[in-house]
Amino acid sequence: MNTEHTREAGVDVAVIGGGAAGLSAAVALARSLRSVVVVDAGEQRNAPAAGVHNVLALDGTSPLDLLTAGREEAERYGARIHRDRAVTARRHGEGFEVGLAGGGVVRSRRLLLATGLVDELPDIPGVRELWGSGVLHCAYCHGWEVRGQRIGVVGTTSLSAHQALMFRQLSGHVTLFTHTMPELDDQTRERLTARDIGIVDGTVERLRTDNGTLRGVVLTGGYEFGADAATVTPRFLAREDLYEQLGGTLTEHPLGAFVGTSHMGKTDVPGVWAAGNSADLGAMVAASSGSGAAAATAINADLVTENADAAVHARGQTAGHR
Incomplete structure (x- = not known):
C-alpha cells in the first residue's frame, strides 16, 4: 500500500487487525464500495492451533490458510492490506489518524478495532x-x-x-x-x-x-x-492501547477486560467500533467473523447518513447562492 497516498487521500474506514473479524469487516465494507485499509501486525491469537473449528464447511482449516484466503478475498473487492503495527491513534479533523510502527500514517473517517486479545497464561x-x-x-x-x-x-x-x-x-x-x-x-x-x-x-x-x-x-x-x-483458564486482555489513546476505557470482566460496545459493535468513542475478541472475550472464529460483518454494516450505514446530510447541506448552500 502506498502510505503517502493514504496520508494524502484518507479512506472511509481503517480496520485495525487482520483476523477473522477485521477481514470480514473489510470484505463487507469493500463490497459496499467503501475505501478500506486493514492494518495487520500478524499476531493472530489462534496461530499456534492446527485448525479452526465450528466454522461451517471450513472445520479443521489451518488458521493461517483461513486468513490467507480472507486477505485475498478482501483485496479482490478493493480493500488494501497493510502489514504493519498501529501504534498511535488520535482525532484528526472529523476523522482519525493512525500512526504505524513503520512510519506511515493512515487517515480515515471511521475506525474499527479488531485487534483481538492477549492470553495471559x-x-x-x-x-x-x-x-x-x-x-x-x-x-x-x-x-x-x-x-x-x-x-x-x-x-x-x-x-x-x-x-x-x-x-x-x-x-x-x-x-x-x-x-x-x-x-x-x-x-x-x-x-x-x-x-x-x-x-x-x-x-x-x-x-x-x-x-x-x-x-x-x-x-x-x-x-x-x-x-x-x-x-488452563488464562486472563483474557483486549489489546487496549489505541482505544485508550482515543479516550476509551476497558470494561472489566471476571476473566479479563474488553472494549465495551452497544448494538453492532459501536463503542462509547464516537466514530469507533470494535469487533471480535476485542469486544467479546469468548468469541470463537465464526462469531468473530460475524461481529466484524455486523460492525461493517453499522459503519456503512453511519457513513451513508453522513453522506446524505452532507449532500443536503451542499444543496442548501447551492440554492442559497442562486
Whole structure:
C-alpha cells in the first residue's frame, strides 16, 4: 500500500487487525464500495492451533490458510492490506489518524478495532510451550481433538471447576488440580465427585514434556500425574492501547477486560467500533467473523447518513447562492 497516498487521500474506514473479524469487516465494507485499509501486525491469537473449528464447511482449516484466503478475498473487492503495527491513534479533523510502527500514517473517517486479545497464561513451565496444542482452554475449540484422553485441568480461577465439568463431557479421565483456584465449596466438590472427576489439592510446579508432547502434570514436591492434555483458564486482555489513546476505557470482566460496545459493535468513542475478541472475550472464529460483518454494516450505514446530510447541506448552500 502506498502510505503517502493514504496520508494524502484518507479512506472511509481503517480496520485495525487482520483476523477473522477485521477481514470480514473489510470484505463487507469493500463490497459496499467503501475505501478500506486493514492494518495487520500478524499476531493472530489462534496461530499456534492446527485448525479452526465450528466454522461451517471450513472445520479443521489451518488458521493461517483461513486468513490467507480472507486477505485475498478482501483485496479482490478493493480493500488494501497493510502489514504493519498501529501504534498511535488520535482525532484528526472529523476523522482519525493512525500512526504505524513503520512510519506511515493512515487517515480515515471511521475506525474499527479488531485487534483481538492477549492470553495471559499462568506462569507454569510448559504451559506457554504447549499453548494451542497440548495445553488448551476451550472445550468447543479443541475438545474433540482430546476426547477420551487423560486431561489435567489446572485450576487458576473459580471457573476452573466448570471447565473440568465441560471436559468431562469429552473424556472419562479428567483430573482437576486445584493449584491457585479458590477453595471448592461443598456443592461444587460434590458435582465433580459425582462425575468421577479426580480432585488433587496441591500446586502445579510444571508440565513435563517430551519432544513437544505433554506427558505429565508435576506437583510441587515432585509427584507426577500422567496426562495427554492439559487445560488452563488464562486472563483474557483486549489489546487496549489505541482505544485508550482515543479516550476509551476497558470494561472489566471476571476473566479479563474488553472494549465495551452497544448494538453492532459501536463503542462509547464516537466514530469507533470494535469487533471480535476485542469486544467479546469468548468469541470463537465464526462469531468473530460475524461481529466484524455486523460492525461493517453499522459503519456503512453511519457513513451513508453522513453522506446524505452532507449532500443536503451542499444543496442548501447551492440554492442559497442562486
